[in-house]
Amino acid sequence: xxxxxxxxxxxxxxxxxxxxxxxxxxxxxxxxxxxxxxxxxxxxxxxxxxxxxxxxxxxxxxxxxxxxxxxxxxxxxxxxxxxxxxxxxxxxxxxxxxxxxxxxxxxxxxxxxxxxxxxxxxxxxxxxxxxxxxxxxxxxxxxxxxxxxxxx
Numbered sequence: 001x002x003x004x005x006x007x008x009x010x011x012x013x014x015x016x017x018x019x020x021x022x023x024x025x026x027x028x029x030x031x032x033x034x035x036x037x038x039x040x041x042x043x044x045x046x047x048x049x050x051x052x053x054x055x056x057x058x059x060x061x062x063x064x065x066x067x068x069x070x071x072x073x074x075x076x077x078x079x080x081x082x083x084x085x086x087x088x089x090x091x092x093x094x095x096x097x098x099x100x101x102x103x104x105x106x107x108x109x110x111x112x113x114x115x116x117x118x119x120x121x122x123x124x125x126x127x128x129x130x131x132x133x134x135x136x137x138x139x140x141x142x143x144x145x146x147x148x149x150x151x152x
Contacts, residue, residue, distance in 0.1 A: 016043070016102060016127040022079050022135050025103075028126065029068055029078070032105055036065035036119055039089045039099050043124040053113050062109035062118030076143075083139040086128070090137065101128035 019025050029035055040046050040063075051060040066088055070081040086101065093099055103126045106119035140146075 016124055018129040018132075019103065019126045020129045020132055022082060022132065022139065025068075025082055025128070025132060026078050028103070029082075032125065033069050034105050035068040035103050035125060036105065036117060037068055037085060037101055037103055037128065038063060038065045039092055039101050041098055042100065042102060042127075043104070043122070047122070051118075055113065060112060060118050062106070062120040063104070063122055064112045064114075064116045065104065065119050067117055068103070079139060080143050083136040084144065086133060086136040087140045090133070093133075101133060102126065103128065 019028060038046070046063055051063050052058065053060055066085045068082060068085060070078055074081050089101075093101070102124060104119065104122045104124050106122040109118045109120035112118050
């Protein structure tokens with residue numbers, strides 16, 4: 001795997017290996033079952049400032065994320081759950097090309113205003129490649145019925 005070095009305007013440097021396929025993401029999830037995905041400018045930016053609720057302006061006690069571990073009631077393939085979770089913010093990525101998908105773990109500090117998990121003490125694990133996101137989108141289209149734009 002290639003490493004991508006992410007630099008900000010500071011001396012901080014983050015290196016995140018990419019995950020290139022749904023198969024590799026499932027393998028990573030088996031190894032680290034409490035993973036989440038976040039779409040942002042990356043760990044360096046996220047760790048340098050407090051997350052805030054856009055509507056109220058209140059500081060959040062962690063980073064808003066989407067869980068990658070399927071819920072216990074989920075009896076379909078894990079890849080279907082992953083495809084559904086990864087698809088949620090695809091429009092944000094298109095609107096904000098400086099953002100990318102990255103995987104993290106950490107401590108659950110509560111829920112945000114949209115009931116999303118808020119992760120404290122985040123540890124960056126990997127970034128998700130554009131190819132993996134395209135694979136997830138294709139899997140979603142093949143395996144789910146949805147209204148246009150209902151997932152984000």
